[in-house]
Amino acid sequence: MTAAAEGSQPLSLGRRQRTSLLQSEAAQGFALISPTFIYALVLLVVPILVVVAHSFWTQNYLTIDRTFTLENYRIAVTEPIYLDLLRRSLWISLLVSFFTVVLAYPIAFYISFHGGRHKGLWLFLITIPFWTSYLLRVMSWKVILGYNGVLNSGLMGLGIISEPSTALLYNTSAVVITLTHAWAAFAILPIFVSLEKIDRSLIEAATDLGDGPLRRFLRITLPLSVPGIVSAILIVMIPTVGDFVTPKLVGGKDGVMIANAIQAQFGKGANWPLGAALSVTTMLVVTAMAASTVLIIRSAARMAR
Amino acid sequence: MTAIRNILSRWLPAYALLYVVFLYLPVVFLPIFSVNTSPSPKFPLAELTLQWYRDLPNTPALIDATRNSLMVGIAAALLSTILGICAARAITRYRFPGRRAINGLIMAPLVLPEIILAVSMLLVMLQLGLELSLVTVVFGHVLVCIPYSLSVLTSGFEGFDRSLEEASADLGETAFGTFRRVTLPMVAPAIISSLLVCFTISLDEFIIAFFLTGTEPTLPIYIWGQLRFASKLPGVLALGTLLLVGSFLLLTVAELLRRRAARRTQNAGGAFA
Numbered sequence: 087m088t089a090a091a092e093g094s095q096p097l098s099l100g101r102r103q104r105t106s107l108l109q110s111e112a113a114q115g116f117a118l119i120s121p122t123f124i125y126a127l128v129l130l131v132v133p134i135l136v137v138v139a140h141s142f143w144t145q146n147y148l149t150i151d152r153t154f155t156l157e158n159y160r161i162a163v164t165e166p167i168y169l170d171l172l173r174r175s176l177w178i179s180l181l182v183s184f185f186t187v188v189l190a191y192p193i194a195f196y197i198s199f200h201g202g203r204h205k206g207l208w209l210f211l212i213t214i215p216f217w218t219s220y221l222l223r224v225m226s227w228k229v230i231l232g233y234n235g236v237l238n239s240g241l242m243g244l245g246i247i248s249e250p251s252t253a254l255l256y257n258t259s260a261v262v263i264t265l266t267h268a269w270a271a272f273a274i275l276p277i278f279v280s281l282e283k284i285d286r287s288l289i290e291a292a293t294d295l296g297d298g299p300l301r302r303f304l305r306i307t308l309p310l311s312v313p314g315i316v317s318a319i320l321i322v323m324i325p326t327v328g329d330f331v332t333p334k335l336v337g338g339k340d341g342v343m344i345a346n347a348i349q350a351q352f353g354k355g356a357n358w359p360l361g362a363a364l365s366v367t368t369m370l371v372v373t374a375m376a377a378s379t380v381l382i383i384r385s386a387a388r389m390a391r
Numbered sequence: 392m393t394a395i396r397n398i399l400s401r402w403l404p405a406y407a408l409l410y411v412v413f414l415y416l417p418v419v420f421l422p423i424f425s426v427n428t429s430p431s432p433k434f435p436l437a438e439l440t441l442q443w444y445r446d447l448p449n450t451p452a453l454i455d456a457t458r459n460s461l462m463v464g465i466a467a468a469l470l471s472t473i474l475g476i477c478a479a480r481a482i483t484r485y486r487f488p489g490r491r492a493i494n495g496l497i498m499a500p501l502v503l504p505e506i507i508l509a510v511s512m513l514l515v516m517l518q519l520g521l522e523l524s525l526v527t528v529v530f531g532h533v534l535v536c537i538p539y540s541l542s543v544l545t546s547g548f549e550g551f552d553r554s555l556e557e558a559s560a561d562l563g564e565t566a567f568g569t570f571r572r573v574t575l576p577m578v579a580p581a582i583i584s585s586l587l588v589c590f591t592i593s594l595d596e597f598i599i600a601f602f603l604t605g606t607e608p609t610l611p612i613y614i615w616g617q618l619r620f621a622s623k624l625p626g627v628l629a630l631g632t633l634l635l636v637g638s639f640l641l642l643t644v645a646e647l648l649r650r651r652a653a654r655r656t657q658n659a660g661g662a663f664a
Binding site (some may be wrong): 089097111112113114115116118119120121122123125126127129130131132135136137140189192193195196200206210211212213214217218219220221222223225226227229230234237267270305313321322324326327328329330331335345348349352358361362365368370372380 | 403404407410411413414415416417418420421424431432441442454474478480481482484485486487488492493494497498499501502503504505506507508510511512513514515518522531534537541560591595598602611613615616618624627628631633635638642645646650
């Protein structure tokens with residue numbers, strides 16, 4: 087820790103002390119964060135580079151041929167099956183992030199502006215369901231939406247339908263419902279945080295200047311909460327694309343997503359390079375989609391102001 | 392205008408209530424159907440029974456999976472909290488170039504699809520010739536736990552007043568004494584809270600464990616295997632109920648501790664702030 091201080095040039099005393107102090111502070115900070123940083127490098131950055139490398143190679147039964155090729159990408163973006171899966175996954179994750187954010191916003195707004203003393207309790211109440219086993223939550227939706235499920239028997243009990251509907255489970259909307267539920271807290275929290283940061287005197291000023299509640303909301307609260315909406319979208323949209331549990335349990339044939347294909351390549355299919363190319367393509371495309379969504383929202387917010 | 396005010400004052404609380412119902416809806420069915428004699432989950436319930444709970448301790452595979460999960464969870468919680476402490480302390484206490492970038496990298500697993508993290512770690516581990524086991528699962532879990540640990544710890548460390556440590560040193564306390572009697576009591580709640588949160592995440596994590604485990608299953612992998620058999624469902628629901636209660640207790644303790652930590656260091660920021 088003192089190495090940096092000892093190595094500094096002999097300058098005039100005051101300056102030397104200051105630079106050595108700065109250097110040693112930076113060095114100490116680095117030294118302290120380096121174990122975590124190195125961990126992230128070794129288990130995150132290196133593996134992703136390895137995946138990218140694999141995506142340019144070819145699988146030869148049990149060995150991997152390391153000559154550069156774009157064949158995997160050609161398959162990933164031209165094979166109708168992968169294209170369809172990718173398109174459907176993007177569509178599902180777009181829907182899921184739209185619904186989670188739209189449904190979460192009023193809750194975050196309510197807690198932030200009307201939560202009073204119980205803000206902490208509300209947040210706790212909202213996060214609790216998300217700590218229960220993910221598999222079991224998906225399973226519960228299967229129980230709710232199934233042929234003999236809770237919703238069907240409830241609707242029949244009320245006389246709304248005469249026989250159980252098969253339209254509830256094993257399709258895209260079942261996947262969307264389950265994921266919208268699964269990611270709710272991840273949308274509420276960032277939006278809540280950004281609403282909390284809004285200076286309340288701005289809203290008072292708008293009221294004093296004669297803005298009604300709706301105008302006030304559209305011109306001040308909503309634009310200022312855009313950072314929260316943006317991080318909510320990022321935090322929901324990107325991971326959603328990579329889910330293979332939900333599609334497998336409640337998606338049926340129509341709900342299969344790209345992650346199921348990726349999983350197959352690393353399991354039974356055993357074509358790592360193709361799986362790697364599918365992963366990289368998915369990541370790039372979903373990042374592009376998330377980035378453009380964020381851009382659209384930001385420019386809309388700028389126009390609103 | 393009055394119409395909007397009406398919406399705000401009347402409909403917003405109603406919506407909030409409805410939303411909470413939506414959030415808890417799938418959760419409440421676990422305990423309900425876990426005490427039902429009929430293996431198929433539908434209303435009306437056949438008869439109440441605790442049989443599914445009594446069967447749990449007599450399932451050796453379940454006991455093994457539980458033991459595996461506990462070991463993985465404890466190891467992952469310890470390791471990610473230690474790494475989280477280093478990072479949180481560095482970020483809240485020191486300014487250095489690249490701080491934001493490094494922080495971003497450490498938090499990145501939070502916004503990456505888990506399947507991508509899982510398969511990329513799998514490739515590296517297989518290339519390195521590592522045998523897949525519970526150890527590799529721990530490595531994977533630590534990566535996804537660190538962002539949560541870092542958030543909890545940063546919020547606990549942020550308002551930390553350095554002058555208290557300096558005062559203690561000035562008053563003649565040794566470095567270790569200062570750490571034990573000043574620093575530790577102030578940060579301990581945040582550390583325990585981080586341990587509990589990481590343990591809970593690891594206990595519930597499926598995708599990474601699914602790819603990185605060898606022959607020994609963790610609890611979620613055991614549950615995944617059971618989900619294929621309709622007749623095993625009530626047992627899974629009973630297990631799920633127990634897990635639910637367990638996680639709830641752990642997280643309540645974690646939350647209370649985090650609040651206490653935040654109060655002690657005069658910091659009102661939430662875990663995700």
